Amino acid sequence: MNDLDYRQLNEADLRNYVKSHPQDEDAFQHYLSIMRAKPNRVVVSTGEQLEAEVRKRLEKKTSTE
Numbered sequence: 001m002n003d004l005d006y007r008q009l010n011e012a013d014l015r016n017y018v019k020s021h022p023q024d025e026d027a028f029q030h031y032l033s034i035m036r037a038k039p040n041r042v043v044v045s046t047g048e049q050l051e052a053e054v055r056k057r058l059e060k061k062t063s064t065e
Helices: 011-020 025-037 047-064
Strands: none
Touching: 011 025
């Protein structure tokens, strides 16, 4: 158990903390809850999905200009 209160960290510091403390499940779950709460989040698991999402967003942006 670490004395650090991960709930007080900003997002970047929390991400670094989670990366350097992979055994801290509570901190990891807290980080996930922050990421899931972000608007417009996109989850991709392959390069093809990423490419399709980028293409979709670029097309949307050029159609609104």
